[in-house]
Amino acid sequence: MFGVDTFDAAALGAQWRSQPAFPHVCLDGVFDPRALDGVMAVLDDEPVEHHQSDIFAFDATAPEPTTAAFGAIRDAFADAFAPLLSRVTARPVARVDMRAFAYRPGHYLLPHTDHQGTLGRVLAYALYLPSPEPPTGGELELYQCAPQSGGLGRPVHSTRFVPQPNRMVVFAVSDTSLHEVHEVRAGLRLSLAGWFYA
């Protein structure tokens, strides 16, 4: 299902360590292309709900896969990428959670870190899927901030990722891993996302 053997752990590790913002890597070609149609069919069977707060607006599946088939995708993903990412990041990870997200026009996820001390999140990932309506907007942006009182500070550098199909971005979760998903202005942004845990 996944083209994990095509990735060079040493090269990814160098990429991980060289980032001006917090550590992250970008991998293209995550799914075996022959498996993508089947994955999309499985996701189509998952119930989706709208979620909104002061920080986000998006549609998403439940925190845990509802169907056995989606659970199998999550487990295969963990089996494929936990060992690789443990080597790349030097942070041992084993377990992963996974939800599917649909960002429609007007949807967004404002700047935040993902860090909540008791949850044990080690790595965050976003794996972009093909869309019947490729989105305008919806970029993931990672920020390096200059510390300031009252918050994480103003951004001094950032890296922006276009949600290209079959691309995955992975980053280290910490109290400074500030990132956002820019508003989708048109089209549909589809992704799988969640966290790796030790």
Added chain:
Amino acid sequence: MIFTPRLAVQVEAAIAPQLAAFARGALALDRFQPYPNIDRGRYAFVDEPELPALTDALLALACARTELPLHVVSTRAVRLGPGDYLLSHHDVRDDVPSVELIADLSERAVAHAAVHYREDGRPFFIVRSSPLSVAMTARSPATAANHTYLSKRYADAAVLRLMLRLR
């Protein structure tokens, strides 16, 4: 107190148009500062703007409504454009009860622009975009408010709010 309804009201057409226009003009000459911490908000602000006529009118309105001898503790003009917001964890919470006024000085209503009030995380009042309106809300130490995200799909969106904290 259990039988006293909580103050949470938005009064339409509460600001004279000429007063609002004068205030907008005065604020346009002020140096709005961009708020730097994007994990808490994206907006521009002026603290303690010089708007004596408008401030006096708003204070009189609040005193009449609450029948309390209130005084102004702080004022801040907040300006939001497309992509801007203020999150609830950025909101300044008082240790003692207060009354918060929001005067909508925007020239035009903006779709989905609002201020949401919550008490211990539970929503209890929404102040909608309505130029010339004044919202009055009783705040406790457990009250938090956020200014909703303004969509970039509305390129001309411009929200201008004068926030007063009274005690």
